[in-house]
Amino acid sequence: MSYDLAVIGAGVLGLAHALAAARRGKRVVVIDRDAQANGASIRNFGFVTVNGQQAGDCWALARRTREIWAEVAEAARIPILHRGMLVTARRPEAEAVIDAFLETDMARQTDCRRMTRDEAAALAPLSASVSAALWSPTELRVESREAIPALAAWLAAAHGVEFRRGVEVHAVQTPRLETSAGVIEAETVICCPGDDYSGPFADRLAAYGLTRCKLHMLRIRPETPVRLEAAVMSDLGLARYLGYAELPEARALAARLDAEQPEQRANGVHLIVVRSADGSLVVGDSHHYAATPDPFAPQSVDALITDEMEATLALGPWRVAERWLGTYASAPDRWRLTDAPDAATRVVIVTAGCGASTGFAIGEETVAGLFD
Structure with missing residues (x-):
């Protein structure tokens, strides 16, 4: 059988491209070497983040992606576990960044506002220092490890997308793909390899100077159920997420954090806490960069994350129920790349930790470029 589009990679970015093409009535096949979702797309927070993304196309694509997530979640019966975000402040410098962000078009277009401590405490158990x-x-917020398989199943059932799992792609010369399961033919090809740069386009990807980011993630179970009605971030996020950190007011906050929390800053720690359906909390994360990150997860780094959690939230006694490492593609000079080996082939990578937050809109953009 011949297809209109072959997508290599069944992570969230690959599925986003499959959706964009299927909505145009295209015959789509998705090829992945793994038997099930196993990479960055299921190892994250499931936190579809708009505000905090870098001003410009990243923020705009995140806003569109959020709209599509809302549509897809309803259609595919993917639970939305909570909505909204609290970015908390414990320092005057952090409050100054919040006030500056509220003066931006990004904040105005999405109805952001400043909350008092008491207002915010109605949504999350804030510590006294906030x-x-x-x-x-x-x-x-969706549960990534459940949402990505559900999204793939819905694409197959509702849109006729075909999945070839456990299949390695050896070479691509569109319209011909040579794979471990034989030759597949497709009019167009989109490769979404994540942070694996060793596939059929390795020579082209080498020119971009790509590396990888490793991050620590934890699942926390409070002994007493806590009310968490929105995702929670902290001062460290205001100095890291570029939508805030590139504001002039963030320089003073960054300097104070460098002096007061040098270990967190050196390990790329910032705080995100989100709630799961069973009452547990997904907490992270840290950032360490290398061409081949080591597989080890020092407890000292986890402690830096949970220290920031305890400084921000009053959870009472808790225990760690689960730990894991995530990785994603990274680049020193861009947050995404689209490479065109020929007129009918694209290689698309999000080179930052915002694939789930921007992928659907990138998929629309790529597919429009190929078929329009």
């Missing part, structure tokens, strides 16, 4: 918060109503 003085104020930014409220963004835009964000969504």
Whole structure:
């Protein structure tokens, strides 16, 4: 059988491209070497983040992606576990960044506002040190490890997308793909390899100077159930997420954090806490960069993350129920790349930790470029 589009990679970015093509009535096959979702797409927070993304196309694509997530979640019966985001502040410098962000078009277009501590405490169990918060109503949270398989199953059932799992792609010369399961023919090809740069386009990807980011993730179970009605971030996020960190007011906050929390800053730690359906909390994360990150997860790094959690949230006694490592593609000079080996072939990678937050809109963009 011949296809209109072959997508290599069944992570969230690959599925996003499959959706965009299927909505145009295209015959789509998705090829993945793994038997099930196993990479960055299921190892993250499931936190579809708009505000905090870098101003410009990243923020705009995140906003569109959030709209598509809302549509797809309803159609595919993917639970949205909570909505909105609290970016908390414990320092005057952090409050200044929040106030500056509220003056941007990004904040105005998404109805962000400043909350007092008491207002924010109605949504999350804040520690006594939190003085104020930014409220963004835009964000969504899904459970990644469940949402990605559900999304693939819905694409197959509702849109006729075919999946070839456990199949390695050896070479691509569109319209011909040579795979471990034989030759597949497709009019167009989109390769979404994530942070694996060793596939059929390795020579082209080498020119981009790509590396990888490793991050620590934890699942926390409080002994007493806590109310968490939105994702929670902290001062460290205001100095890391570029939508905030590139504001002039963030320089003073970064300098104070470098002096007061040098270990967190050196390990790329910032705080995100989100709630799961069973009441547990997914907490992270850290950032370490290398061409081949080591597989080890020092407890000292986990402690830096949970220290920031305890400084921000009053959870009472808790225990770690689960730990895991995530990895994603990274580049020193861009947050995404689209490479065109020929007129009918694209290689698409999100080179930052925002694939789930921007992927659907990138899929629309790529497919429009190929078929329009």
